Amino acid sequence: MTDSLHTNSQLLSGFDHLARTLGETLGPGSGTVLCAWGEDGAEVVSSSAVLARRITQVPGHRRNTGAALLRETVLRVDARHGDGCATTAVLAQALARCARRAVAAGAHPVRVRDGIGRGVAAACDALKAMSEPVxxxxxxxxxxxxxxxxxxxxxxxxxxxxxxxxxxxxxxxxxxxxxxxxHYIDGHRWRARPAEAAVLAHRATELTLIEPLIALVEHELSSADEVRPLLEAAGRRTLLLVAPDITGAARTLLSVHRERALAVVLTTDRTRHSEDFADLGLLTGASVISPVLGLPAASVRAAHLGGVRRVLVRRGDLTVVGGHGDRSAVLQRAAALRSRAWELASGPVEREAADRLWRRQARLAxxxxxxxxxxxxxxxxxxxxxxxxxxxxxxxxxxxxGVVPGGGVAYVDCLTAVQAVAPDDRDEAAGLNAVAAALKAPFLRILANARVPAPELALLDAIATGPGHGVDATTGELTDMRRAGIQDTTAVAAGALVAAGETAGLLVSAQLAVGHG
Missing domain, CATH: 3.30.260.10 (TCP-1-like chaperonin intermediate domain)
Incomplete structure (x- = not known):
């Protein structure tokens, strides 16, 4: 049992160590942390996300495990929401401390964890209820x-x-x-370059085509026989040819016909070219030319070419304005991508994929x-x-x-909702009490970091004044936070609380596992 208690103590010590450090960066009056490595390397850090990435290890195996648990939690929140690292750390630390005391006093860890879960759910419902549009x-x-x-x-x-x-x-x-x-982009832009650098010679920075036809070839072009059918399909019209790469005889033939044909090479990630060509085809009304899709270059006719009102080609990008594609189909595709992006964004590890889908839908729109x-x-x-x-x-x-009052006030305003939850037993009540105590922690830490006198008294004044009221940490004055423009994103506030609750629950479970180990 002594070994188990020691293990728990070390685990929580590492957790607390990182939480205290990240908490220093919370609020407008927050401090900075000096990160040093080696004999002469050092960096002053004020961002909790950067700090969490810099502190990769703390002394002691068990302490390091506790710190790693919190680090993973806060970075997951940052990846999902773009903010909330310090808030998550402060909430998680307060929850873990209260839960630890309850378990030490004899409460069952699983019931305490259940109480934390119910309290967090009630608080999140309250956050959503108080959320207002920007x-x-x-x-x-x-x-x-x-x-x-x-x-x-x-x-x-x-x-x-x-x-x-x-x-x-x-x-x-x-x-x-x-x-x-x-710079606001007029139209739809892709990373691309002219197949021949000479088309932008004599210090020209861009080239504009008016009402060109467009051929989209999803595979590399190297043969002149693949280019001739495209030129014939365009007739006397100007042709913009887009492909992953153009080499050899294909480039030579296009160079000969440069007065009526311009070749552009996409420089986007090749693993995403099918998406790029599909979106370009939808915008311009062009069929994607590819033997794999059943349309080899030899079979191309005028109906397979798309069109646009204007194309702007520069050394690093291609911009399409006024595509001739079906506008309703474009908007439907954008809406589908947007919906899928939000689905992925709600997961812990899919943010990069969600961002990619979001950029696609915005470009289409x-x-x-x-x-x-x-x-x-x-x-x-x-x-x-x-x-x-x-x-x-x-x-x-x-x-x-939407947004909620900032400065930790939104969490304080959730206290009534948490206190209204009826616990099933004393141990679950301990978990609910842990959530209630933790909801005050960000408010108090923000004021402490800003050196505002008597944060506890300020908290009582804010609660007595009414919902939405708190202390502006830059002035120390009691104020209506929304009117003062001090607000937090609802998604970040709720996401930080959920992550903190899950991590504190995991720590409580770890105490049970170690105690029986």
Whole structure:
């Protein structure tokens, strides 16, 4: 039994160690953490997500296991929602502490875990009930500022998200200089390049085709015999030919006919080319030319070619404007992709796939923009771009699922719902009490980090004032959080609480397993 208690103590010690460290970064008055490695390597970190990735090990095998459990939890929340690492850590730490005391006092771990689950479910229902739609660009920018602590980035992201709407997508790139700029894309853009660099010679940066026909060839073209039928099908019209690659005699023949034909090579991921060509075909009304699909180049006729109002070709991309495809079919495809993206986004490990589907639907719908993030150094540009991508995702969630009062107030306002749950027994009641105690933790930690005097008294004042009221950590004043523009994304608030509850429940179960081991 002594060994079991020691093991539990070490597991929870590592968990607490990482939770305390991540908690330092919560709120506008949060601090920074100095991460040092080797003899002369060091980095000042203020992002909880970056910090969780940097702290890969703590001393002691069991302590490291506890820290790893929390690290995996917070990074899963970050991957899914783009924010919430520090909040998850603070909630999980408070839940684990209260559950640990209950088990030490004789409560059964499984019943405590069940109580935590019921309390978290009640609180999440309360969060959804208090959620309100995002009011406009001011609210969006406020959310972005809270997520980035970067006024310039927040302003641009707020504008982009407001203009593009809930179905939009923002492509974030790193700039070579220190200027941050945005560009709204008119049409539908793919990464591509001219098959021949010479078509953009003499310092030309782009080439525009008006009302061209389009041939989409899903396989590499190397033979002139595969190109001739395409040129014949186009007749005297200008032809844009899009393929994964064009080499040899095929390129030579196209070069000869460069006055009426332009070849473009897609530079997107080849494993996704079937998706790219399918989307291009839908937009332009073109059939995808491929022997595998039953349409070899030799069989191509004029009816297999698509058309667009305008095409813009640059060294790094292809933009299609005014495709001749069936608009209703395009919107149906976009809606299906959007629905699938939301399904995947609700899972723990499918966020990358969801983001890819989201970009596809936004491109089909014509709601895209690029954000070029500048900085004084390459590392700073990389960091700002990463923050911009995470924040853009979070803002998208906010437009879809709404916002709740920020500063930890939304959790405090869930107390009534949790306290209204009738427990089946004393042990389950202990789990519910753990949730009630944990709901106060983010509010208190935010004020403690901001050095606001007497956080506990401030909490009592906020509760007495009424729902939606809390303390602005930047001023220390009691305020209506929504009116002050201090809000959190509902999805992040609920996601952090669910993850914290699951992890605390796992820790309680681990105590049972070790105790019987």
């Amino acid at each position: 009011a406009g660009e001011r609210d969006i920018t406020g959310l972005a500022l809270a997520a980035t602590a970067d006024p310039e980035l927040a302003t641009v992201l707020g504008e982009l998200t407001d203009v593009l709407g809930p179905d939009g997508a923002i492509w974030v790139r790193e700039a070579n200089g220190d200027e941050t700029a945005r 014509g709601r895209t923009a690029t954000l070029t993030v500048g900085a004084r150094s390459e590392q700073e540009a990389e960091d700002r771009a990463r923050v911009a991508r995470r924040t853009a995702r979070q803002l998208r969630d906010a437009l879809r699922e």
